[in-house]
Amino acid sequence: MNEFKLDSVDLQMFATKSGSNAEDLMLGAGTIYFERFDRQGQPTGILHHCGNVDAFNLTTEVTTVAKNSSMNRARELMAEVTTQVAARIAMTFTEYDPVNLSLGLYGEAGVETQEEKTVAGEIYTVSPDSVLRLPYYNVSDVILAPLSATPAEVGAAVMQTSLGTDGTLTTGGTYTGTESTDYYIRITAANTAPGAIAGCEFQWAKGSVAGTYSADIEADGSAQVLERGITVQFNVAAGQSFAVNEIYKFTVTAASGLYVKGRDYHVYEVEARAGIINIPPTSTIPENSKIVASYQVAKGKFPKIMGAIAGRIEGRLLFIGDPNKGPCYNGEFWKCSMKPNGDLSGLIGTEFGSYPIQATCISDRQNHPEEPFYKLVKVM
Structure with missing residues (x-):
């Protein structure tokens, strides 16, 4: 790929020749990729497609210090010096895959593995109008019985x-x-x-x-x-x-009998995903009874987010423009510090959820001396 210094090309050759040009108005769209660095801050080479991102807003923050004259009442500005420049990107994510959520929750993604098994003889204490929590996901074939033998x-x-x-x-x-x-x-x-x-x-x-x-x-x-x-x-x-x-x-x-599913306990499909068994108020299970639970555990691998443990999230952002109208820019942001920038909504609600993420560009002058923060390249 050709590299150009700022003084090696006349950018006016790409500019509007005279007056206003409607083709330069922007109604943007595009795709976001993110390469999350490892815990040592090193690239992994794995680009993750962030899915539908509703907003991608780039802000350049310039901090200055000013000196005004004190020799007259007008106090004219004598000098202004830039003391800090920061480039930040505000994004609105809308897809809830685990890798995205680990950014929105400032955590890390992982996997919980569950082996298929038949569980028998687990002892719990339950009462009517309560729930029993089994320590697995997606349980089925649940059978509850009294711990002690009972006559018919x-x-x-x-x-x-x-x-x-x-x-x-x-x-x-x-x-x-x-x-x-x-x-x-x-x-x-x-x-x-x-x-x-x-x-x-x-x-x-x-x-x-x-x-x-x-x-x-x-x-x-x-x-x-x-x-x-x-x-x-x-x-x-x-x-x-x-x-x-x-x-x-x-x-x-029945003697030493089983409790009746649908009467003494309920196994609802949704709650069984979390191992929840409902004991209704009308259950014949006595208060504070020792019961024996038997059930089937399904094999599975479940992605998870370990929230708020990251400490630091850094990586490379890639923006690929595909605007409805206007010039098409691709952007590469070499090194960004990522953090959530508001609520993660939509876990319960009546509208599609979203969550804001802010990226702050960090200088990578060692690898990109001419453009240490990022570059935007007009490709169309």
Whole structure:
């Protein structure tokens, strides 16, 4: 590449010959690359494309000291001397890739590696209306169980749709299943006469009120077996009856059983990315209970930003112009000190986020004696 000294070419040959030239008006656009130096301040040769940058404003700050005459009231300016010149670049980044963010957060980028594994037997203390934090990302197949063995339990029936009747449904038996779940009883035929159970029929379903129901079963007033040791008994005293479409619900808990996903705990897709398991207020897990967690961990590599630890960020900036209108300049800024210059917005919001970054040009006279800070080259 040819190098030119300031006195080796007449720049007027590139200037407007006479009057104003609309072609020299600027409506700019362009691409930014950044080569971040290593911790020893040495180039790495790796240019990072900074993506969409909404603003790239170059400011030249000139600091002067002035001397005014004190010999008369006019105090005319006798001399003005420049004491400092600084070139700064204000940029607005809009893309949130980890390398960019490490600049916006004055930190360093890294990677967290997570191996695929099956975790079993981790012990935690939880309560209703709380969250359980597992120490991994993207967990799945979560199973929670009590730490101590518990006997099987058949819960009491609770009416879900009250139609003003007063018959009673009693649950019982010894549950022999291995899954804790909900059962639903639906009255399909009312007893023929108040005070007598004859004529009453019902169906049952497991897991959901909208599940698949059994065929009609005639209620006989005794403890009738549904399945797996569960019994239900329909009773009516004098003047009492059941009504069609009444629905009752009860919960069975397996011996030493698992807690029920969707009832005792929730694994939401978004929160599972952070290992968060929600324990709702209605969970049957007792307050301050020791539980055992088992789950699956997905293999992954996760980029991360270690914020506010950089101490110093230096590197080379490259600007490649592609203006909508006006002359096209490319800029090389040999050595820049980078720092955030405001808030990183958009992590929560209703508009696209952005974050400002300021670059201050540092002299690199040893490598660029004629242009120690930067150069702008008009290429079109």
